[in-house]
Amino acid sequence: MIPTPFAAGPVVGYLFVALAGAAIGSFLGMLVYRLPIILKRQWERDCREALALPAAGPAETFNIAWPASHCPQCRAPLKIRDNIPLLGFLLLRGRCRHCAAPIPRQYFLIEALTTLGALASVAHFGATPRGALAFVLTAALIALTFIDMREQILPDTITLPFLWLGLLANRNGLFASLDAAVLGAAGAYLFLWLVFHAFRLATGKEGMGYGDFKLFALGGAWLGWQLLPLVLLFASLAGALYGGALILAGRRTRATPMPFGPFLCAAIWLALFYGWPLMALYLRGVHG
Ligand SMILES: [Zn+2]
Incomplete structure (x- = not known):
């Protein structure tokens, strides 16, 4: 039997699961926004290469990890506390600290759904390999849902x-x-x-x-x-x-x-x- 946080009681166990879910939800929110951009740039490069067109010029680095989270409106970097899943959005009341531009509600929604998905997976399948894998699939389905809706x-x-x-x-x-x-x-x-x-x-x-x-x-x-x-x-x-x-x-x-x-x-x-x-x-x- 693998030791899990549930060894310290169900409250500690579910708290751990909720925190892990929220953190992964925060990652998914970023993935949903960035992955389609990364893919489209890749497709454009592939097309230019296939058509023997000159490259579009050096693009700024853009991947899953870079640049750091920032406001899409004024590009001010987010403070660490703004980046806390769920709470960051609520504490900022859904607006950028610098320019007050609204933060898309999608981020909060994805974080909330992923947290609920983690809790539901463990409640339904237990703190077991089945529960962990059910959550992994839940996370993938959430990312696919939002990417398909957007793009x-x-x-x-x-x-x-x-x-x-x-x-x-x-x-x-x-x-x-x-x-x-x-x-x-x-x-x-x-x-x-x-x-x-x-x-x-x-x-x-x-x-x-x-x-x-x-x-x-x-x-x-x-x-x-x-x-x-x-x-x-x-x-x-x-x-x-x-x-x-x-x-x-x-x-x-x-x-x-x-x-x-x-x-x-x-x-x-x-x-x-x-x-x-x-x-x-x-x-x-x-x-x-
Ligand atoms: Zn801003």
Whole structure:
């Protein structure tokens, strides 16, 4: 048995989990903002190279660690206490200390969701390898959700490593048998790929992106193939309800593209935590 902070009692244990969740949430908020910029610069460099165009000139260094956190408006660096997850935002009342520009609420939201995700993972799966891995997946799904909402991309740099991680976790059957996980990963990708091309042939429109196939495959790797119909059902229903509500509210037309990734992420998360109880409920409903 690995010693955990829970050896000192549940209060200490959950406090530790909440702090760790908030700190990782703070990292995710930065990742959601920076990763798409890093990727777009990389794609631009690759395109210029492929087209034999001159390089765009030396760009300022920009990566996950550099430059240090600063206000996007006045570029004043953040003080250490402004950088404290959750509290920093509340103490500043959501505004920059120097220029009073509003700090995007997204940072606070990501930190709060990640903290709750950490607490939920440990409460549901225990302070165990399952609990830790459930939280790792939760964190990845939160990052993918916000990146897809902001940029309509699901970066391979997140989807593919976490797909492999799901298969590795299930070598010992942590969430599904290895057999179900391998079939789930390959089957999920193939299924959405077929739907995508059938839809494209029938309507001439593209309803999804390849990132969605990889995200669904990630779901299959973690959950096993048996829970994939539930994931698809839940994601489609949630997406249709949300899209319909936006159309009714006059905030979008039928033609406006809407990312599917956030709904897939939410459905995968729900299935990891409650997939089998939901399946049992459904089967009992069907068979009386
Ligand atoms: Zn500022």
